[in-house]
Amino acid sequence: MKPAAFAYCAPTSLDEAVRALQAADGDGKVMAGGQSLMPLLNFRMTRPTMVVDLTKIPDLSFIEQRGDRVAIGALTRHADLEFSALIAERLPVMSAAMPHVAHLAIRNRGTIGGSLSHADPAAELPMLAVFYSATIRAQGPAGRRDIAAEDFFVSALATCLDPDEIVFEIEFPVLETHTGWAFEEVSRRFGDFALACIALSIETRDGAIVDARVAVMGVADTPLRLRDAEQALLGARGDAAAAFGAVVRGCVAPNSDIHVSADYRRALIGALAEKAFTRAWQRAAGGPK
């Protein structure tokens, strides 16, 4: 299929892009990498009258250390994150996740701002934003605002952004004291959207967990941070994998869909949680990175 006709502009500043969206009066769509928008256009599942290309706006593609955070520009491509030494060092869970995001040719164009704004419930970067408790920064007609990742994702393919708001950067707090982490995902084919996925990060002291971070996706309309599972890990030692798997299974209520049943998904996320625990514990104990 081919897209229906639309007008096109490529503004060179965020202000101009916001004005172009306003002028389109709700019928405009910004395009970043186009890797989710183009399929929708080709199938005419969306028919904007105006496409506002963001890629001519300078300074929206960067990865930089900002105090105890890593700031990432909205137009930064998946492949830039995948091959970044700074991401590998400061946000290792993101680094491990990136090869699972689609395929190289799609990672060469898809952007973090686009992935977050598209809000696919089985996408990796939205889950990582929730996992790291990232701040998503957007600009609209009324100016700029900061949105906590957990407030950003409203339901499947829906965010709290207004139609004329544009994400320009995202700030990820570094989990400085966490020495153990894991990212586990199962998909039908490598690079496909996940059937289920978990990210885990732990801080240990004297052989027990003193702080933990847990997020999952593929098991609900939005990525979820599992605070109950984080609580349950406090004080846990190396033998807690099975118990952690059971807690995570109990935290989720997935639906059945064309891919797999709800029961399969719940069993899968539990198994991935056990695997993630073992891996994170090994890393915290100084095992293989």
Add this chain to the structure above:
Amino acid sequence: MTIDITVTINGRLYRASVEPRLLLSDFLRDTLGLTGTHVGCEHGVCGACTVIIDGDSVRSCLTLAVRADGATITTVEGLGTPEQLNALQHQFRECHGLQCGFCTPGMLMTGMDLLKKYPLATDDQIREGLSGNLCRCTGYQNIVAAIRAAAALRNETTP
């Protein structure tokens, strides 16, 4: 509405005036007659339409032609000639990495980028790299073999 674009493809400069909705895949095939780039699914899933834009493999069916303005593009026509295949094409022939040939342009363009960016030290890595390219004929074995052979050759020539 049409927009003027200038694109360098396989070393040759092209100028055209295109509608914003024109896909790069259709620009290459229909406007320029470069039919080596194949179109399977038009939503990013099959990989047949993959081309190299400014050094990176990209789906031409997920690219508007207007966004290629100023870009340097390589399509399968730019890799080698029937008399002088490039190293990867040569391995596809040696290893029988193709049957009907529909997926082959995409496999080659993807393979070129994989060879540039990944160690490809194991077959698992090669298969992961090819996971976005569908082939309905070969069962993939000989495509993997061709890329394995090209990676070995690459490692010999660029230590």
